[in-house]
Amino acid sequence: MTYSGSSQKVGFSRNPGWTLLAVSLGGAMVGLDGTALTIAGPEIGKDTGASLSGLQWITTAYLLALALALFPAGRIADRYGRRAVFLTGVIGFGAVSVLITMASTVAALIVLRALQGICGAMLQPAALALLRMAFPPHRLELALGVWGGASAASIAAGPIVAGLLVQWSGWQAVFLVNAPIAGLTTLLTLATVAESRSAGGRLRVTSLLRAPGVAIGAVLTVLSYFSLFGLLFFLTLYLQNVRGLDPVAAGLWLLPVTVVVVLSAPLGGALAARFGPRRPAIWGFVLVSVGMLGFTLLDVDTGWTDALPASLVLGLGTGIALIASTQVIIGGSPVAMSGLASALQQVATQLGGVAGIVVLGVVMSWRAKEVLPDEAVTQGLVPVGADPGKAHVAFLSGFAATAAVAAVVVIAGAVVAVRIRSGRPVPEPAGPPHAASDVDGERRDQQ
Template sequence: MDNSRSGAAVRHPWSTLTAVCLAGMLVGLDGTALTVAGPEMGRSAGASFGELQWIANAYLVALALALLPAGRLADRAGRRRVFLTGVAGFGLASALVAAGTTSELLIAFRGLQGLCAALLQPAALALVRSAFGRDRLELALGIWGATSAAAIAAGPILAGVVVHAFGWPAVFLLNVPVALAVVVVTGYRVAESRAAGPGGGAAELLRTPGVAIGTALTAVAFFALFGLLFCLTLYLQNLRGLDPVRTGEWLLPVTSSVVLGAPLGGALVARFGPRGPAAGGFALLAAGIAGLLVLGTGTAWPATVPATVVTGVGTGVALIAATQLIVASAPEAMSAQASALQQVATQLGGAAGIAVLSAVVSWRVAAGLPANGPVDEAAQGRGAGAAAFVPGLHAAVLVAAAVIALGAVLALGIRPGSAGMAADPAGPPAPPSQVDGDGGHQQ
């Protein structure tokens, strides 16, 4: 695995980006595929409804708890080393999930998957920053965002086909060869990167100009995106009677448009800096969300396409601008922690969006029903609940659009030049000189 020339480590930025994108697709596909594979998993393991919830949530809990410690570990121990550990562990955990026969085993192995995802995700963006440097970081982040969105969009559809043809374990077994490919590419073509000097904690990182506002913008974007996707899934499955695969097809314009918006956002940030693209992306996103007010009890799919496409493009542009603001503003010694912070904002913003917007829907549905009418989610798709659900969905849409509009105003507060590649306060990174003991390369 010697990539050195004349004793110096060789950077392979495109190989690094390939490995990072494949790992991101691995996690994205796995997360969204579970929405389709989950019920079949529960039936095969004889899981109760509560156990089925934990099969899904064990991953999320482990991920959320481990992200910030994993980012700090990557900065100190080496981003390549931690990334490799996370990818190899994710592949192994996926094989164990596929072999799981009881709900207890599935919960434990899903938790292990979440822990490994926490190891690989912060280290991934830190490796990209190290490999590409300031001049091409926006382009790399745009490609990373597009591939991640493509994986999320394809997850439910791919899982539906695989589960139908081969059963639910095949969904997780697909992760194994992808993880192996990432390990090979990383082992031979990715240089090691670690902090040269001491780094601080998350509180210090949030005091860095640009990082706090980028984190807030990320949380705001995922508040609206995850919350609305949850409410739209209820609308499509409970009110319209669509199965999970058809639901994924209805939502495809949103997720696939993010694939277009992410590289566009990268190009715009490279040309104009993050302030204009972030504000414009959030404004576009607010307009797209407001366009979802067209939804009714019998709205045809083509009528929703303009709003969903605008929503997806705006999301891609806004998120890449916010991510670039976080990653590029952080000191080099804390770049993996900055990536972890971006992931934490994603998780917390999404969880808050689901909680708040679903509460808005439930409140509005309850207000529109007779005093003894049904208010649970299953009943919201039938009878009087169907008529009341649409105003509830519209109320959630208005709340989401208002929150995103506030995000656009917040983005206008980004100071010009605040996302220049930050220097390490302890000095520049160590020179790319020696191959380290585990076959990686110090850079």
């Protein structure tokens, strides 16, 4: 196996499957934490007395810190070692998760979630860079699909696991579960994953954005997560505060969306490998928009089966669109900038998520308060002395508006996806490998 001469590898793994397993576990930990926090949000609010803005900050502090730290983390990973940075992120993520279980105030949760975001910034770009170095171009799409499927599986498990943990042990257990996953990922990475780093000069984001299709892929990722994060944030409030479901039931209600994402992510990778990312991205965004519009019809009596068609369409489109967008970024970037490209993908993810929660939160507040001018209705709660029916109508009016706005944003993504170059990306020509120097200075032959 040969790689571009612009990147160094130390101690090649003979089986890239081990790298895929290790980085998938790391991604699963982050994915599990993300959707688990969504389910735990209402309980955190009750326990700490957090307002809607407080809950938003607990969520977005992580996303903002991660977004700000991703590019520095990507550069460090490319220059000093992707495996080393990945391990640092995994260990730090697990350790901070344990500290979060000891927090009792909104301020402490916001600070610790920001620290967790910095650890996630070290973990995620290094993970995708390790995949880029482990698999040749003709197998990268499928590897990304499997990685995406594993992340989606953790997202699917998140609501169920979180519901059980919150109901039985409190919201703190949602974070404590990260510790054993981090430990297993650390051991597996130390035992099986090869170190790699760039042998090039200074790496610049502007240079990366000039690579074919990379900027378009970043825009598509932002638009995808804008809608997805915003919808899930308010859908959880609907299920627990309007419908009155317990955390386990709320997790089960979300299961169709997340399970279909699990199944469609590898499908998205296979479609990108067969046709290139352009067509999967376009049709994936169209499906997501249709699913979003289906959620505008929710009312206080909407059952699981009533929402099933919209859930299935949304999940199918999401898995296909997200993997296609990722492939546009990762496949179109130079090999030497793999860590930076992975950081760009994650920055787009987090900025899209933050924008979705904040902007759709403004839409929710504006529309719901037109019906009943009280902050409580934006969380699906009934203000003291208010009519429950009117309070729920206010929330549902706001929710329908957020879903409609999300659908319009996703359609804009389909229009942007038309600009993706058709066909599969042409891989960089492989050159003679560089002699690599390990972190301890010992030179090793590449295999």
